[in-house]
Amino acid sequence: MSGSADSGGGEQSKSTSLHTVQEVFRSVSGMVEAVRVKLETRGVREKVDELAKELAREDLWDNPDRAGKISREHAALADMIESLDAFTTAMDNAVEMATMADEEGETQVIADCLSELDQIETQVKRFHLNMLLDHPADRLGCIIELAAGAGGTESCDWTEMLLDMYKRWGEQSGYQSTITDTSPGTEAGLRSAVLQISGLNAYGWAKAETGVHRMVRISEYDSNGRRQTCFAQVNVMPLMDDDDDNFIEIDPADLKIDTYRASGAGGQHVNTTESAVRVTHLPTGVIAQCQAERSQHRNKAMAMSVLRSRLLERKLQAERDARREQRNSLGDNSWGNQIRSYVLHPYKLVKDHRTNHETPQALAVLKGEPEYLTPFMESYLAQTAADEDAVQGGESTSSA
Amino acid sequence: MxxxxxxxxxxxxxxxxxxxxxxxxxxxxxxxxxxxxxxxxxxxxxxxxxxxxxxxxxxxDEPVAYITGKAYFWTLELEVSPDVLIPRPCSEILVETAVGHLRKADEPTANADTEASQIIDLGTGTGCLLLAALSECQAARGLGVDLSPAAIRIAARNAERAGLQDRVALANLDFTSPTLAADLAASMPLPGQPARVLMSNPPYITTGEMLDLDPSVRDHEPHLALEGGADGLACYRAIADQIPSLLDAGVLEKGSAIVLEAGSTQALRIAALICEKSPSSTVEIRRDLSGIDRCVKVTLA
Structure with a gap:
């Protein structure tokens, strides 16, 4: 909180409190205005009017699926505009109340107004970030793939810690987290793992996590107790519903589906538990395989789902690369780049190398507490958006 | 996990x-x-x-499935014991083929989902083929046949486990017997209505191969479900011989499909055996995910 009431104060401190209220008001109003301008430039208001016209048509419910989609989209957009108006009204009320309270000398009321404004500020920030998740794929769930880097058992242990961090983050953020595959390390930990997080915007948030994560600590596995550095790779992909072909279409003729340890006659001649399946998308060479499920039928379905995610992520990455070339600024978070360090020794610090966001609450981050982990994602989203705006702003200046 | x-x-x-x-x-x-x-x-x-x-x-060298008493097939978890063959993943292509035929047959009718079709499974064992197919076709009913009374008991428990007991009938009979048509007609869950699909994974290992089999198969799985005579095709011949009487008895009809599993080198010979008894029928051979010709589908005409 940016200010607190001084109950024993005189004239001086009263007006200081009011002054603080007005300052916070100005800063939050600025944010609301910025968001409003963004909504305007994106034509959200026009879009709402357009959808309202669609909703009014008599033949709307001839196609219930489409009608449902339109009415949901309309509700979501109209809700955005209403929320912004509600923020403005609430802020105006708070300032008015504080001004009156100042005249009456009621410092407690001023303090309440200030905390009200602080709450609105948090909501506006969250609103702004949710607005950043504007790509159609952002609303999807996600698959998080983790792989231990070089460094043996140490890296495997780190990979398991990251898996646990994201699993808890998902659960505590109101999502559903499911570990769909793990392959154990030689002594401890995991060589690789796959986590599925379902729920609205899970991909939009978690996509910020793709890249190499580095851990620095005193090793539990080193008998000399030396400081160790190890790495794990994180790859985040969108998770589509089976019947959702809005994002990517796959021609069955382009697929090769096989088992990846096929040999011999098979059939009645052998009775192994082997039921792993591999799916290859021939035009791109993208491969997905699954052995976590118990039957071949299930492994095939899971491999198909992973393949769809891989192909969509590939498409989205190509879009991002094209935009990055245009703005040529924000650090590359593609496979292979170190994006974040988690230092547990000699001091505690988690630092993101793309945004410079950091916190000393390393253990809370590793427990996946959204209060500490989500801000890393937020700062990435905010910076990406700021860079995009800079490009757009630059364009409009040069064209003017 | x-x-x-x-x-x-x-x-x-x-x-x-x-x-x-x-x-x-x-x-x-x-x-x-x-x-x-x-x-x-x-x-x-x-x-x-x-x-x-x-x-x-x-x-x-006991198979894992016999130690745990469980096997996984399609979407099902099944009870197994040394009285029954352990379901093989490659047999899932038979389920795909059978389900494909049932759905295609249903297409012309408007109320496809309420139209009950029938499936027969010869040598049902755990019941895996029959139960997997029924789990995909909400209105279908099935008859599973096995020579082993122990297998019939296991298949019945598996039907319960899958919640399909109301749509499954089981009969303890020999499908190589000359009275097969009458026996089946008497046991069908929808009497008087021909089956759309007759499926089977009969024993197809040759007597010569039996000795060289992997010990986990040879020493533990039931030979009744494995050994198919000198050329491995004894049961296919028995089935082929019965086709005319099955048609006469109304157990099958024109348009019904016979869906059979084949050993890695047998598909063409099996297709030939069946077509000999039913010359104008059409044949389709499908591969499993290891690329082996695993499934012979003959549509009767």
Whole structure:
């Protein structure tokens, strides 16, 4: 909180409190205005009017699926505009109340107004970030793939810690987290793992996590107790519903589906538990395989789902690369780049190398507490958006 | 999967597929997981229990499914015992083929979902083929046939387990018997209505191959479900011989499909056997995911 009431104060401190209220008001109003301008430039208001016209048509419910989609989209957009108006009204009320309270000398009321404004500020920030998740794929769930880097058992242990961090983050953020595959390390930990997080915007948030994560600590596995550095790779992909072909279409003729340890006659001649399946998308060479499920039928379905995610992520990455070339600024978070360090020794610090966001609450981050982990994602989203705006702003200046 | 529980069997196989993870000593990570889960369900992995499981699996070469008493097929978890053949993943192509035929047959009718079609499964064993197909076709009913009374009891429990007992009939009879048509007609769940699909995974290993089989198959699985005579085709001949009488008795009709599993080199010979008795029928041979010609579908005409 940016200010607190001084109950024993005189004239001086009263007006200081009011002054603080007005300052916070100005800063939050600025944010609301910025968001409003963004909504305007994106034509959200026009879009709402357009959808309202669609909703009014008599033949709307001839196609219930489409009608449902339109009415949901309309509700979501109209809700955005209403929320912004509600923020403005609430802020105006708070300032008015504080001004009156100042005249009456009621410092407690001023303090309440200030905390009200602080709450609105948090909501506006969250609103702004949710607005950043504007790509159609952002609303999807996600698959998080983790792989231990070089460094043996140490890296495997780190990979398991990251898996646990994201699993808890998902659960505590109101999502559903499911570990769909793990392959154990030689002594401890995991060589690789796959986590599925379902729920609205899970991909939009978690996509910020793709890249190499580095851990620095005193090793539990080193008998000399030396400081160790190890790495794990994180790859985040969108998770589509089976019947959702809005994002990517796959021609069955382009697929090769096989088992990846096929040999011999098979059939009645052998009775192994082997039921792993591999799916290859021939035009791109993208491969997905699954052995976590118990039957071949299930492994095939899971491999198909992973393949769809891989192909969509590939498409989205190509879009991002094209935009990055245009703005040529924000650090590359593609496979292979170190994006974040988690230092547990000699001091505690988690630092993101793309945004410079950091916190000393390393253990809370590793427990996946959204209060500490989500801000890393937020700062990435905010910076990406700021860079995009800079490009757009630059364009409009040069064209003017 | 429970990745947090130390797995006593992983030491067998530290890094993915171990060198010995072939058909003879398949201590692969999936086996290790299934065995560890089995011990967990049985109340813990103390040293004596682990030793006993390892002895059965490694020294006696007992298949994992017989140790755990469970097998997985399609979307189903099935009870198994040495009285029945362990379901093989490659047999799932028969389910796909049968379900494909049932759905195609249903297409012309407007109320496809309420129209009940019938499936017959010869040599049903665990019931895996029949139950998987029925689980995909909400209105279909099925008849499973097996010579082994023990197999019939297991198939009945598996039908209960899958919640399909109301749509399944089981009959303890010999499908190579000359009275097959009458026997089936008397046991069908929808009497007087021909079956859309007749499926079977009959024994197809030749008598000569039996001796050289993997010990986990040869020494533990029922020979009744494995051995198909000198050329492995004895049961296919028996089925082919019955086709005219099955049509006469109204157990099958024109447009019904016969869907059979085949050994890796047998598909064409099986197709020829069936077509000899039903010359104008159409044949389709489908591969399993290992690329082997595994499924022969003959549509009767």
């Amino acid at each position: 429970r990745h947090d529980v130390p797995n006593p069997f992983m030491a067998q196989c530290p890094d993915g597929p171990c060198p010995g993870a072939d058909a003879t000593h398949g201590a692969d990570p999936i086996e290790a997981r299934l065995l560890a889960e089995f011990l967990g369900e049985q109340g813990g992995a103390d040293e004596a229990r682990v030793a006993e499981v390892l002895r059965r699996r490694i020294d006696l």
